Amino acid sequence: MEVDLHGNSPEENKDEFDVNMTGPGENSTSFSELVRIGLPVLYLIIFLASVMLNGLAVWIFFHIRNKTSFIFYLKNIMVADLLMTVTFPFKIIQTSGIGPWNFNIYLCRYTGILFYTSMYISIGFLGLISIDRYLKVVKPFGNSKMYSIKFTKVASVCVWLGMSLLALPNVILTNVQPTRDNVNDCMKLKSPLGVKWHEAIIYIDMCIFFTVMIVLIACYISISKHIQKSSKPFISCSSRTRRHNQSIRVVVAVFFVCFLPYHLCKVPFTFTQLDTLLDEHAYNILLYCKESTLFLSACNVCLDPIIYFFMCRSFSQRLFNRSNIRSRSESIRSLQSVRKSEVRIYCEYTEV
Numbered sequence: 001m002e003v004d005l006h007g008n009s010p011e012e013n014k015d016e017f018d019v020n021m022t023g024p025g026e027n028s029t030s031f032s033e034l035v036r037i038g039l040p041v042l043y044l045i046i047f048l049a050s051v052m053l054n055g056l057a058v059w060i061f062f063h064i065r066n067k068t069s070f071i072f073y074l075k076n077i078m079v080a081d082l083l084m085t086v087t088f089p090f091k092i093i094q095t096s097g098i099g100p101w102n103f104n105i106y107l108c109r110y111t112g113i114l115f116y117t118s119m120y121i122s123i124g125f126l127g128l129i130s131i132d133r134y135l136k137v138v139k140p141f142g143n144s145k146m147y148s149i150k151f152t153k154v155a156s157v158c159v160w161l162g163m164s165l166l167a168l169p170n171v172i173l174t175n176v177q178p179t180r181d182n183v184n185d186c187m188k189l190k191s192p193l194g195v196k197w198h199e200a201i202i203y204i205d206m207c208i209f210f211t212v213m214i215v216l217i218a219c220y221i222s223i224s225k226h227i228q229k230s231s232k233p234f235i236s237c238s239s240r241t242r243r244h245n246q247s248i249r250v251v252v253a254v255f256f257v258c259f260l261p262y263h264l265c266k267v268p269f270t271f272t273q274l275d276t277l278l279d280e281h282a283y284n285i286l287l288y289c290k291e292s293t294l295f296l297s298a299c300n301v302c303l304d305p306i307i308y309f310f311m312c313r314s315f316s317q318r319l320f321n322r323s324n325i326r327s328r329s330e331s332i333r334s335l336q337s338v339r340k341s342e343v344r345i346y347c348e349y350t351e352v
Helices: 029-062 069-096 104-138 149-172 192-230 239-258 260-271 280-298 300-311 313-323 328-351
Strands: none
Touching (some): 029 069, 029 300, 029 313, 104 149, 104 192, 149 192, 192 239, 239 280, 239 300, 260 280, 280 300, 300 313
16 A cells, blocks of 8 residues: 655655665665665565465465365455465566656556555465454354355455545556656655645554554464363363364464564654654665565565465365375374274184
């Protein structure tokens, strides 16, 4: 939802993906060169990995029905990851500096918006998955409409529609005629109303993230307490309940690893005028942290398939069937069957 992926003026563009990384002063050349060489390579790696992993996920999910809310939410995350992956080639071209002089207009107006919109859509669905796990574990026999697939579809449409409506004005209001003087600063390509809308979106994004984080933590704590209570003597804890607990753990881990560092680094850029408070060295270190954590957020497209594989039984079974590989549980059952057959044959032989 945030638009500006770079800019030459950090005083006007503190929340953006800055190619030249020019902090206060003129002595950021070495860091700028490191960004120009290293970031395209890193984004190329995750782009190729995402194409392979999510391409496989698309094929598998195509053969899986929407039997549960969990599967439906995972499919939506997969689509958001694919949309984010589409933006990576533009990032590679832009950060490497091999595009034409006006290439930046496409990032400011389209792919930058798509990148952040996809990221916050993924964050929203991770929050919905945590609520779904909470309902399935702590209140498995409730009568609320939230248990139905119909509610799942409505909630999914709301996420996509809400994020799209927030992002659309950024596309429309990035309408200033690009020139060689303003093309490297996305904020200068916005109308005055576009600048105000962009600032408002920054705060909305922060609220979305921290709200989802609170929901994740609350659901995880509730599920963990329920699991501990169910594990006491004389109270059974089903394998399905434990599986739901593992699901929320993986979701929380992916959420905190990918998104929390970036938003923590983003806070001081959002609420303070860092260029007036920090010296050049400290400012550039903070910029480095922000760009590194933004890349970590992009790595989410490669970590989400891990959720699909380990937490979605239908997904892993379809993958094993496709690759002719047996899962561990299937191998154990097969081995036990063979041993039982051997024992039966031996007993028959000794009786004779």
